[in-house]
Amino acid sequence: MRRTLITLATAAILTGSLAATVQADPAGPAPGTVVRDEALTSDLWLDGTGSARRLTYWTRDSDDRPAQSTGAIFLPVGTPPPGGWPVLSWEHGTVGVGDDCAPSTAGRSERDKNYLATWLRQGYAVVATDYIGLGTPGVHAYLDGRAEAHAAIDMVRAARAVDDSLSSKWVAIGQSQGGGAAVFTASLATKYGPELDYRGAVATGPASNIVDASTLVGPSTPSIQSSHLTAYATYVMNGLKAARPDFDLDSYLTPVGKELIAAAQTQCFTPMAQRAEGVTLNQLFSRPLSDGDFAATARPIMDVPMTGYDRPLFIGQGTNDTDVPAPLTAKLVADLTANGVRPEVHIYPGLDHNATVAGSLPDSMPFVARLFG
Incomplete structure (x- = not known):
């Protein structure tokens, strides 16, 4: 057969x-x-x-x-x-x-x-x-x-x-x-x-x-205590960089953000969410995702x-x-x-x-x- x-x-x-x-x-x-x-x-x-x-x-x-x-x-x-x-x-x-x-x-x-x-x-x-x-x-x-x-x-x-x-x-x-x-x-x-x-x-x-929601996020966003959302965000940013290697990801990230997004390249979801405990979404970013070319780069990839x-x-x-x-x-x-x-x-x-x-x-x-x- x-x-x-x-x-x-x-x-x-x-x-x-x-x-x-x-x-x-x-x-x-x-x-x-x-x-x-x-x-x-x-x-x-x-x-x-x-x-x-x-x-x-x-x-x-x-x-x-x-x-x-x-x-x-x-x-x-x-x-x-x-x-x-x-x-x-x-x-x-x-x-x-x-x-x-x-x-x-x-x-x-x-x-x-x-x-x-x-x-x-x-x-x-x-x-x-x-x-x-x-x-x-x-x-x-x-x-x-x-x-x-x-x-x-x-x-x-x-x-x-x-x-x-x-x-x-x-x-x-x-x-x-x-x-x-x-x-x-x-x-x-x-x-x-x-x-x-x-x-x-x-x-x-x-x-x-995803893009509409992400553009509301930046360093001044109210803190959201959810390790799942923080872990998802690390994958979103990694995924965009993988799809569009020319995207200047680092320009959006704090040192904490760079560290977690690097870790997310190899860590699967459960350990990644555990690692993200205590890190809120706004702590990942040094400037709002509404700035620059994030949305223009991400929409053709992620918009349904x-x-x-x-x-x-x-x-x-x-x-x-x-x-x-x-x-x-x-x-x-x-x-x-x-x-x-x-x-x-x-x-x-x-x-x-x-x-x-x-x-x-x-x-x-x-x-x-x-x-x-």
Whole structure:
């Protein structure tokens, strides 16, 4: 059933001079081309997994340049239905920007494992990108929405290239960073992957309006005691620098800011949030982010598109979410609506960022079932 595509040529991409030859080609390998296909160790499987693989594959960054990503394939137990397993392309939330944070090697939170296992038990194959730069060359461009969307779409292509039990029908699902990425994916999927049968997207706690929120931050901003928000900010600034190396990041930072942002290049989210304890957002910055070229540089990378939505979109938001506050999602929905997009919106009173993931399932499972119906 599984057909491995590793050849001497693709193996050489991993180990030798052929890599330089391929990357020098402006066109590069076709998106979804598999570089490496290997078994995923059983300690990284989801409950209910019948078989699992780990892939390295080619995709495109937000400037349409070739780049590599990694990711995992999880197949349900049993025999695929006629036409193959319907596919969910999972776009994960914040784990960090360093190679050691890639979920296909570092593992997943209990929240995510339980959530994805629920879908697997419903008879969906789950393919899960790590995104560009998490375990592959270069720095992960955190919240570079187009790059994240490309990696998720090309993960479907790559998975289908090595496993003919997968259907061409697929849905994007994501939470937090991945929720924002799933919205980007919803705007790009049909055009970027026209040979696939994209059906729609589910986004919970979606990162959005990051630039608008960030421009309110500066040295005189009232102190916000949240190590999570401080950690997120270090990743936002690292991600922007990765996407736009010419951005003068240091001109915005205090010595404390430079120290924490350097640490964030290798520290995954939990230890980074612990390191950020006692450091407020305003302490990172020597001048307001409303000054200079921060917004002009960041908007093309992080602002959610307002066009291209041709399939149903589900947005779920908890009212007690302090990581992605509800007003940011309310603005996203309002902006989409003003541009003729009609997402199916579900609000979860009393649920925080984490609880919304499982809390959305009674609504998102029938939504996805209809998409594949």
